Amino acid sequence: MNIDALGLVPVTATGEVPLYRQVKRELLRSIETGRCGPGKVLPNETVLAAALEVSVGTLRRATDELVHEHVLVRRQGKGTTVATHTHDRFLFHFFHVEPRPDPLDSDRMPVSHYPVVECMGFDKDKATLIEAAVLWIRAGDPVYRIDNRLKLDGHLVAHDHIVISSVLFKGLTEKRLLDRPSTIYALYQSEFGITVLRAQERARAAGTTRHTARMLGLPVGTPAIEVHRVALTFGDKPVEYRVSTVNTQHHDYVSLLSKRL
Amino acid sequence: MNIDALGLVPVTATGEVPLYRQVKRELLRSIETGRCGPGKVLPNETVLAAALEVSVGTLRRATDELVHEHVLVRRQGKGTTVATHTHDRFLFHFFHVEPRPDPLDSDRMPVSHYPVVECMGFDKDKATLIEAAVLWIRAGDPVYRIDNRLKLDGHLVAHDHIVISSVLFKGLTEKRLLDRPSTIYALYQSEFGITVLRAQERARAAGTTRHTARMLGLPVGTPAIEVHRVALTFGDKPVEYRVSTVNTQHHDYVSLLSKRL
DNA sequence: CCCAATTTGTTCGTATGTATA
DNA sequence: TTATACATACGAACAAATTGG
Numbered sequence: 348m349n350i351d352a353l354g355l356v357p358v359t360a361t362g363e364v365p366l367y368r369q370v371k372r373e374l375l376r377s378i379e380t381g382r383c384g385p386g387k388v389l390p391n392e393t394v395l396a397a398a399l400e401v402s403v404g405t406l407r408r409a410t411d412e413l414v415h416e417h418v419l420v421r422r423q424g425k426g427t428t429v430a431t432h433t434h435d436r437f438l439f440h441f442f443h444v445e446p447r448p449d450p451l452d453s454d455r456m457p458v459s460h461y462p463v464v465e466c467m468g469f470d471k472d473k474a475t476l477i478e479a480a481v482l483w484i485r486a487g488d489p490v491y492r493i494d495n496r497l498k499l500d501g502h503l504v505a506h507d508h509i510v511i512s513s514v515l516f517k518g519l520t521e522k523r524l525l526d527r528p529s530t531i532y533a534l535y536q537s538e539f540g541i542t543v544l545r546a547q548e549r550a551r552a553a554g555t556t557r558h559t560a561r562m563l564g565l566p567v568g569t570p571a572i573e574v575h576r577v578a579l580t581f582g583d584k585p586v587e588y589r590v591s592t593v594n595t596q597h598h599d600y601v602s603l604l605s606k607r608l
Numbered sequence: 609m610n611i612d613a614l615g616l617v618p619v620t621a622t623g624e625v626p627l628y629r630q631v632k633r634e635l636l637r638s639i640e641t642g643r644c645g646p647g648k649v650l651p652n653e654t655v656l657a658a659a660l661e662v663s664v665g666t667l668r669r670a671t672d673e674l675v676h677e678h679v680l681v682r683r684q685g686k687g688t689t690v691a692t693h694t695h696d697r698f699l700f701h702f703f704h705v706e707p708r709p710d711p712l713d714s715d716r717m718p719v720s721h722y723p724v725v726e727c728m729g730f731d732k733d734k735a736t737l738i739e740a741a742v743l744w745i746r747a748g749d750p751v752y753r754i755d756n757r758l759k760l761d762g763h764l765v766a767h768d769h770i771v772i773s774s775v776l777f778k779g780l781t782e783k784r785l786l787d788r789p790s791t792i793y794a795l796y797q798s799e800f801g802i803t804v805l806r807a808q809e810r811a812r813a814a815g816t817t818r819h820t821a822r823m824l825g826l827p828v829g830t831p832a833i834e835v836h837r838v839a840l841t842f843g844d845k846p847v848e849y850r851v852s853t854v855n856t857q858h859h860d861y862v863s864l865l866s867k868r869l
Numbered sequence: 870c871c872c873a874a875t876t877t878g879t880t881c882g883t884a885t886g887t888a889t890a
Numbered sequence: 891t892t893a894t895a896c897a898t899a900c901g902a903a904c905a906a907a908t909t910g911g
Binding site: 685 | 899902
């Protein structure tokens with residue numbers, strides 16, 4: 348990766364915002380504007396620090412935070428890269444369903460295999476009021492609706508209803524969706540240049556509807572967890588609204604702090 | 609806080625474990641063994657670094673991590689203290705229920721008032737197999753059982769069933785429990801010297817039972833979220849097992865990452 | 870209100886260790 | 891083996907917040 352292509356501007360002491368915060372913003376800006384896409388290897392620390400006119404220590408403090416936020420990935424001897432959703436780490440960062448362990452034998456945690464996703468529907472539609480409010484678009488704006496079913500260890504564990512703006516994801520087709528080699532967030536990133544950085548999730552209990560019950564192979568009205576997720580990119584801009592109905596007969600919804608921060 | 613009272617031993621370069629990790633362990637050891645209890649102000653960085661025979665920068669790196677893990681609290685100009693559960697921050701660190709916002713008007717987040725806790729039961733009993741496995745004790749060992757009901761903004765939002773070892777919390781009485789000025793974790797800390805550092809939570813959906821339905825003022829069988837929490841202290845030792853039944857009619861269970869890491 | 874002492878926060882620069890290709 | 895890049899460690903200087911006089 349060429350240092351000039353990044354378009355970095357030297358930062359200056361303001362007495363208000365610390366230098367390392369400004370460095371962080373500069374790096375984020377370079378990534379957001381696509382001057383330095385996912386997977387790219389950044390110039391080494393000495394070069395970056397020189398370009399930004401700060402010491403290496405200050406640069407490191409900025410990148411430290413970006414690494415913690417999963418924006419960058421650093422590896423000793425190799426270099427620093429912009430994180431991609433193909434890194435395994437990310438998959439579980441946004442997937443919070445795990446097989447329920449046997450409490451009497453908690454030593455052996457059940458191994459969670461990769462979820463198998465089955466697409467049950469793909470449509471173009473108009474956004475409802477709520478969807479529009481969540482996605483920062485107008486009611487009636489065109490959206491894609493995706494219905495997925497997730498299997499884990501042979502069990503039907505979740506049904507996802509995904510809503511995304513068809514302006515943001517122009518040209519998405521069912522075929523491209525089905526042909527994706529990795530997760531849907533990796534698809535967002537590689538095909539549409541949209542990187543999901545974090546997600547807000549709120550969970551509530553709800554009985555399964557006729558639709559979700561059929562999808563999960565459960566009787567109608569079985570208590571299930573309904574997770575409402577808003578996926579956010581840079582600047583906390585919402586890019587996806589997803590409602591997951593989780594079958595908790597044999598699996599749990601796991602809050603992230605449990606995963607050892 | 610006297611530097612000698614901390615019982616810190618100088619760390620040495622091993623070539624295996626980084627110095628700052630050893631410093632961290634030393635500080636943790638001093639806190640765990642009670643040589644430096646919650647709320648205590650540590651000696652300043654220069655003194656600490658000298659006692660541990662490392663540079664200030666190395667000491668800071670260790671304390672940085674402890675601050676991130678909420679073990680220490682640093683404030684410019686004041687000093688570094690061992691975290692207590694009286695800090696407001698902690699209350700919400702372990703309380704994950706929020707009023708559901710209006711999705712059409714998400715600007716104005718509903719203000720979450722402090723939950724009002726009502727004790728509905730306090731008993732001495734024997735641990736079940738599962739409780740024993742979770743708490744690292746033997747089945748039949750004596751435990752306290754506490755039944756609490758939580759009100760938020762006038763709504764009954766949760767019923768907690770709390771199980772703790774009565775060996776660990778020897779001398780706990782209903783009166784001392786009811787008279788606590790702050791949260792129950794602050795009580796654990798101030799009265800029994802047990803600091804809850806983090807918690808593992810797993811959630812599942814379940815219909816309310818006769819008992820929980822009555823507690824929450826809901827019809828029997830209403831879908832609710834059942835949160836199983838194990839609270840951990842130093843060394844990830846379990847100290848409390850709690851099953852919360854959350855009424856999600858007007859409130860959500862919020863995963864922690866949503867709270868802006 | 871301001872001053873001075875104390876303590877953490879930020880920034881710099883350098884040297885050396887360690888993983889990678 | 892060598893070169894590269896990140897990881898760790900040191901020490902110094904100044905800025906900013908807090909407290910007490």
